[in-house]
Amino acid sequence: MKDVLAHIRRERTYFDGGFGTLLQAAGLPAGTPPVLWNLSFPDKVTEIHRAYIEAGSHIITTNTFGVTPDKYENYADIIAAAVAAARAAVGEREDVFIAFDMGPTGKLLAPLGELAFEDAVALYAASVKAAVEAGVDLIVIETMSDTYETKAAVLAAKENSHLPVFVTNAYDEGGKLLTGADVAATVALLEGLGVDALGVNCSFGPDKMLQTVKTLARYSSLPIIVNPNAGLPRVKGGRTVYDISPDAFAAYMRELAMAGATVLGGCCGTTPLYIEKTVAATKSLPYALPTYKEDTLVSSYTHAVVARGKPLLIGERINPTGKPRLKEALRGGDMGYILSEAVGQMEKGVSVLDVNVGLPDIDEAAMMKRLVTELQGVTDLPLQLDSNSPAVLAEAMRVYNGKPLINSVNGEEKSMRAIFPLVKRYGGTLIALTMDEGGIPPSAEGRLAIAERIAENAAAYGIGKKDLVIDPLCMTVSSDTGAALTTLRAVALLKERGFRVSLGVSNVSFGLPARDKLNACFFASALERGLDFAIMNPFSQGMMDTYYAFCALHGQDEACLSYIAYAAGGEEKQAQGKPALSCREAVLRGLKEEAVKEALLRVKEVSPLTVVDEDIIPALNEVGKRFEEKTLYLPQLLMSAEAASAVFDALKTFLPQKGKDEGRGVVLATVKGDIHDIGKNIVKVLLESYGFSVYDLGKDVAAEAVLAAVEETGATLVGLSALMTTTLPAMEEAVALLKERHAAVRIMVGGAVLTEEYAARIGADAYCPDAMAAVAFAKRCYEG
Amino acid sequence: MTPGIIYGAIPADALALDEAELAARLKVRREDIASLSPRFEASLRKVITPRYVGLRTPLSFPEKGKVDLGFTALESHSLAACLAGCKEALVFAVTLGHGVDRLLRRAALSSVAEEYTEDAYASALAEAAVEYAEATLAEGRQTTARFSPGYGDLALTAQSPILEALDAKRHLSLTLTASLLMIPSKSVTAICGLR
Numbered sequence: 001m002k003d004v005l006a007h008i009r010r011e012r013t014y015f016d017g018g019f020g021t022l023l024q025a026a027g028l029p030a031g032t033p034p035v036l037w038n039l040s041f042p043d044k045v046t047e048i049h050r051a052y053i054e055a056g057s058h059i060i061t062t063n064t065f066g067v068t069p070d071k072y073e074n075y076a077d078i079i080a081a082a083v084a085a086a087r088a089a090v091g092e093r094e095d096v097f098i099a100f101d102m103g104p105t106g107k108l109l110a111p112l113g114e115l116a117f118e119d120a121v122a123l124y125a126a127s128v129k130a131a132v133e134a135g136v137d138l139i140v141i142e143t144m145s146d147t148y149e150t151k152a153a154v155l156a157a158k159e160n161s162h163l164p165v166f167v168t169n170a171y172d173e174g175g176k177l178l179t180g181a182d183v184a185a186t187v188a189l190l191e192g193l194g195v196d197a198l199g200v201n202c203s204f205g206p207d208k209m210l211q212t213v214k215t216l217a218r219y220s221s222l223p224i225i226v227n228p229n230a231g232l233p234r235v236k237g238g239r240t241v242y243d244i245s246p247d248a249f250a251a252y253m254r255e256l257a258m259a260g261a262t263v264l265g266g267c268c269g270t271t272p273l274y275i276e277k278t279v280a281a282t283k284s285l286p287y288a289l290p291t292y293k294e295d296t297l298v299s300s301y302t303h304a305v306v307a308r309g310k311p312l313l314i315g316e317r318i319n320p321t322g323k324p325r326l327k328e329a330l331r332g333g334d335m336g337y338i339l340s341e342a343v344g345q346m347e348k349g350v351s352v353l354d355v356n357v358g359l360p361d362i363d364e365a366a367m368m369k370r371l372v373t374e375l376q377g378v379t380d381l382p383l384q385l386d387s388n389s390p391a392v393l394a395e396a397m398r399v400y401n402g403k404p405l406i407n408s409v410n411g412e413e414k415s416m417r418a419i420f421p422l423v424k425r426y427g428g429t430l431i432a433l434t435m436d437e438g439g440i441p442p443s444a445e446g447r448l449a450i451a452e453r454i455a456e457n458a459a460a461y462g463i464g465k466k467d468l469v470i471d472p473l474c475m476t477v478s479s480d481t482g483a484a485l486t487t488l489r490a491v492a493l494l495k496e497r498g499f500r501v502s503l504g505v506s507n508v509s510f511g512l513p514a515r516d517k518l519n520a521c522f523f524a525s526a527l528e529r530g531l532d533f534a535i536m537n538p539f540s541q542g543m544m545d546t547y548y549a550f551c552a553l554h555g556q557d558e559a560c561l562s563y564i565a566y567a568a569g570g571e572e573k574q575a576q577g578k579p580a581l582s583c584r585e586a587v588l589r590g591l592k593e594e595a596v597k598e599a600l601l602r603v604k605e606v607s608p609l610t611v612v613d614e615d616i617i618p619a620l621n622e623v624g625k626r627f628e629e630k631t632l633y634l635p636q637l638l639m640s641a642e643a644a645s646a647v648f649d650a651l652k653t654f655l656p657q658k659g660k661d662e663g664r665g666v667v668l669a670t671v672k673g674d675i676h677d678i679g680k681n682i683v684k685v686l687l688e689s690y691g692f693s694v695y696d697l698g699k700d701v702a703a704e705a706v707l708a709a710v711e712e713t714g715a716t717l718v719g720l721s722a723l724m725t726t727t728l729p730a731m732e733e734a735v736a737l738l739k740e741r742h743a744a745v746r747i748m749v750g751g752a753v754l755t756e757e758y759a760a761r762i763g764a765d766a767y768c769p770d771a772m773a774a775v776a777f778a779k780r781c782y783e784g
Numbered sequence: 785m786t787p788g789i790i791y792g793a794i795p796a797d798a799l800a801l802d803e804a805e806l807a808a809r810l811k812v813r814r815e816d817i818a819s820l821s822p823r824f825e826a827s828l829r830k831v832i833t834p835r836y837v838g839l840r841t842p843l844s845f846p847e848k849g850k851v852d853l854g855f856t857a858l859e860s861h862s863l864a865a866c867l868a869g870c871k872e873a874l875v876f877a878v879t880l881g882h883g884v885d886r887l888l889r890r891a892a893l894s895s896v897a898e899e900y901t902e903d904a905y906a907s908a909l910a911e912a913a914v915e916y917a918e919a920t921l922a923e924g925r926q927t928t929a930r931f932s933p934g935y936g937d938l939a940l941t942a943q944s945p946i947l948e949a950l951d952a953k954r955h956l957s958l959t960l961t962a963s964l965l966m967i968p969s970k971s972v973t974a975i976c977g978l979r
Contacts, residue, residue, distance in 0.1 A: 104953065104954065107953070107959060108953065108957065108967055112882055112885070112967055112968075113961070113967050143954070145957055170954075172793055172835075178833075178957035180881070180883060233790070240789075340894070343894065355810050378890050380886065573885065597866055633810065633816065634900060635901045637977060638895070638896050639895070642895050673961070676965075676969075678899055678900055681896040681899065682896055716824055724962050724963060724965065726963045
């Protein structure tokens with residue numbers, strides 16, 4: 001077995017260059033996929049490989065870019081032929097390696113697109129198996145612009161072969177992938193997944209890659225591959241040409257090699273001459289592999305968070321312990337509420353979000369996977385995956401797009417044996433609790449000893465100290481007055497030994513009154529001793545005050561800008577706290593918080609129904625009228641409606657409890673295949689503001705799901721929305737199904753492409769050109 | 785890579801928000817735009833990553849109501865009328881990137897008024913990106929009006945061959961769902977004739 005990694009350790013290694021343009025020069029007709037020539041003209045393919053080997057390439061990539069089973073039924077034959085063509089060129093050469101080339105699937109992965117993560121893994125897995133069967137020396141995954149797709153390809157490669165895996169991504173001019181990831185985030189992900197070399201290819205020429213290569217060299221402990229295009233393409237005489245000559249290319253490559261690039265080659269537009277010149281220009285340069293980097297990184301699909309001096313906050317709010325509303329949301333699958341909790345913490349300035357969905361009566365693994373995916377659709381913060389169950393962690397780590405924090409491992413044999421292999425496979429930074437079979441040691445020294453044992457065991461799995469964050473655990477001072485001191489001493493000891501340290505700060509005050517005061521003081525003491533991560537509630541004013549003040553005082557806040565912005569936010573709030581608007585006026589102006597505040601004051605004097613009848617409804621009627629007169633616009637109307645809904649919500653507890661909606665329920669959905677939901681959301685807000693109970697099924701909803709919701713809720717009115725001509729048939733289908741099963745259910749429809757005639761033809765009861773029309777129809781249905 | 789494809793990032797400061805366009809999208813009067821908070825535009829500009837990809841292609845009209853773009857032939861009387869008299873066409877796509885979709889989903893969680901307003905700003909900015917791409921690709925030549933799948937009698941199914949020819953997944957991370965919606969949502973495809 002040839003060892004490409006040994007070659008890279010020993011000397012500078014060269015990739016080959018472009019393929020498509022050379023095949024076209026050899027006669028490949030425009031529009032014919034180059035990979036088909038593996039079967040029809042293997043000699044031509046071999047010739048190109050041979051030319052690259054003669055130019056000095058050590059790694060030649062098979063002509064298999066984009067060959068997956070969904071695109072080519074005979075993918076295995078194409079791959080076998082491509083590998084054979086490469087092998088014919090390599091002959092007996094011991095210093096030339098065949099890399100099986102994999103590129104993007106051409107589809108976008110969920111949650112952005114429609115290709116499920118595991119389906120992507122399966123597509124790549126099939127190709128990898130065919131390549132292993134054909135016999136290659138390594139796998140190169142290239143031109144990847146999506147970290148999630150990259151992860152799918154790497155998992156497929158690692159799970160179906162023992163070959164070295166190299167990955168190159170296509171960064172843009174700003175050093176980011178098209179799906180948003182920066183260099184540090186990509187490095188964190190790939191190192192976590194255990195690839196053998198990483199880097200950049202395609203996109204543009206080596207002239208624009210210097211900054212990206214420097215950043216790669218800053219973060220990567222692995223060999224760095226640089227395979228640029230021959231500049232940018234332009235059209236000349238009907239042919240695509242590239243704007244950087246072989247000599248200029250080689251000069252730039254020399255510069256990149258000096259900036260830290262280890263393995264050099266080319267991509268689109270480069271030819272054997274480009275490689276030959278590059279070899280000549282760089283061969284005599286001093287050669288060194290990247291150094292091992294000690295950074296503790298966690299990442300999302302856009303950016304990495306680096307523990308480097310400045311302490312970082314981990315928002316703890318997505319954890320059902322002691323939170324009845326969150327429990328209810330988890331049981332009912334109310335993702336909107338949970339996602340709002342995430343966005344709220346994000347706006348408060350946390351760097352990482354803890355995600356714990358452990359409840360005895362739900363399928364924790366399924367909920368965790370769903371929530372991780374949905375969270376990654378709204379927030380770009382890295383997540384801390386938090387569960388007692390290694391099985392749940394395994395599933396969440398697999399689908400997570402990035403390198404997560406993992407909460408947690410501890411010093412018990414059982415825990416380490418379960419968790420370390422997961423980190424080895426999927427990557428991650430571990431929170432390690434200083435407890436073991438004997439419980440939590442009473443002394444700081446005892447906790448340090450456990451930390452060191454955990455680190456030793458982790459090292460045996462190849463997990464470095466940088467991927468451990470030790471949590472020396474904090475007991476409440478209400479049961480042991482020495483508890484805080486012991487923990488603080490442990491923090492200091494751990495920092496002395498070079499560990500990263502984290503704490504769940506608020507445990508310290510459990511069982512005591514005014515906990516925020518104790519938490520803030522303890523937090524300050526822990527920060528002073530070098531705490532790196534704090535798991536905490538970012539809505540706690542005391543702790544946030546402490547955090548911003550600490551950073552400003554410890555040189556972790558350039559020009560105190562964060563502190564100033566934080567303080568300004570607080571003052572604004574206080575200033576806002578003074579208005580004396582009536583509830584009705586607040587609804588009219590669309591001021592949600594004020595409206596709720598005033599309403600809660602009013603119900604001390606009058607009945608809640610009076611508030612509804614005398615304040616809210618008249619205010620809504622007024623804005624409705626102004627909207628019709630066009631003296632007030634949709635955004636303002638919506639803000640008023642939202643303020644009214646918030647008041648209804650706040651008054652719920654005071655209003656008489658009704659049964660199953662007493663006939664005021666409305667089921668809303670955007671139909672199957674359609675993902676436009678603003679119109680539907682507007683209707684929802686207005687209906688709610690008029691006191692209707694809305695069951696919002698979201699977008700892309702199948703007819704059967706609408707039917708199920710009607711049956712479950714007992715609602716007798718359904719609103720369906722479709723925005724595209726292509727999704728109107730789905731609306732027709734939903735109407736037909738509902739009418740067939742529940743003739744009494746009334747259906748209103750709306751959406752940009754709908755017409756009165758179409759609505760009538762498919763059997764809908766009402767066509768609503770706008771949201772006010774939907775409210776009017778709902779009132780007619782329920783109020784007569 | 786398809787020969788002749790031109791692509792690139794659009795500098796964010798090259799995109800000016802057209803107030804008339806924004807007012808139309810928001811369904812408000814133009815003079816009311818000034819009263820809107822600047823934060824809508826500011827938060828949008830923080831997350832956009834505008835890019836374009838395009839190609840020039842020979843154009844012919846094999847029969848009435850049929851337009852041959854070289855890589856695909858489309859049946860549409862309205863497109864044929866729009867391109868009449870031209871021998872070359874520009875086919876291109878622009879996107880504001882995935883960050884906008886995330887921003888809109890976040891906005892939707894807090895308030896539909898936010899979502900509606902931010903969405904209108906994003907659409908207006910996407911329109912500015914289209915203008916930029918057309919001007920860049922036309923290189924000073926006169927163009928006809930722009931036409932997009934879904935206009936007139938040009939079926940939405942035309943999105944598929946256009947995005948494929950442009951290699952839009954690779955250059956813009958732009959793809960189609962099964963029901964022909966574009967992702968990222970603030971993306972536009974367009975065809976115009978070169979005079």
